[in-house]
Amino acid sequence: MKHARLIATYTLFCLISMGVNIAAQMASVAIYAGPMSLAAAMVMGTGAGLCTKYLLDRTWVFAYSNKDAAHEVRTIALYTAMGIVTTVVFWLTEWLFDHYLGEAYRYVGAILGLTIGYSTKYFLDKHFVFTQKKAASLH
Numbered sequence: 001m002k003h004a005r006l007i008a009t010y011t012l013f014c015l016i017s018m019g020v021n022i023a024a025q026m027a028s029v030a031i032y033a034g035p036m037s038l039a040a041a042m043v044m045g046t047g048a049g050l051c052t053k054y055l056l057d058r059t060w061v062f063a064y065s066n067k068d069a070a071h072e073v074r075t076i077a078l079y080t081a082m083g084i085v086t087t088v089v090f091w092l093t094e095w096l097f098d099h100y101l102g103e104a105y106r107y108v109g110a111i112l113g114l115t116i117g118y119s120t121k122y123f124l125d126k127h128f129v130f131t132q133k134k135a136a137s138l139h
Contacts, residue, residue: 006061013056014118021049021114022107038098038106042091045110053118054079061122062130075129082124086117 025045029037054076058064066072090113097109 010057010061010118010122013053013061014114016056017049017053017118018111018114020052021045022110024048025107025110038095042094042110046087046090049114050080050083057125058130062125064130078129079125082129083117083121086121086124089120090114090117 022045024047025041028041028044032040057079058075064075066075090110093113093116094106094109097112098106101109
């Protein structure tokens with residue numbers, strides 16, 4: 001994929017995944033607004049966004065295919081592991097905005113944190129998850 005098209009595609013998929021994440025958080029808060037509702041919403045949003053982003057990245061950004069179900073599970077696990085640090089950045093940013101600027105800014109923090117996280121995650125995924133060497137060695 002050419003550089004400009006790759007950037008545009010990856011950006012679009014980031015925006016789609018952010019939308020899924022924020023929508024899942026809003027749904028979570030609508031269902032449960034008690035103690036730890038922010039944490040519950042962030043977990044729900046992260047799960048929904050992660051699934052969406054994995055499928056889009058694997059298929060369209062990296063054009064990666066798995067050999068079998070076991071390989072798919074390993075790829076998902078590695079993709080998730082690469083997302084741990086970026087998820088911490090996202091969660092911390094969202095929490096800081098919510099805690100210090102108020103609930104009205106929670107989603108601004110989420111979008112900023114997700115943008116930083118996704119920018120970093122592309123390079124992690126490219127070098128450690130969706131590698132041709134890894135795919136070739138399993139075929």
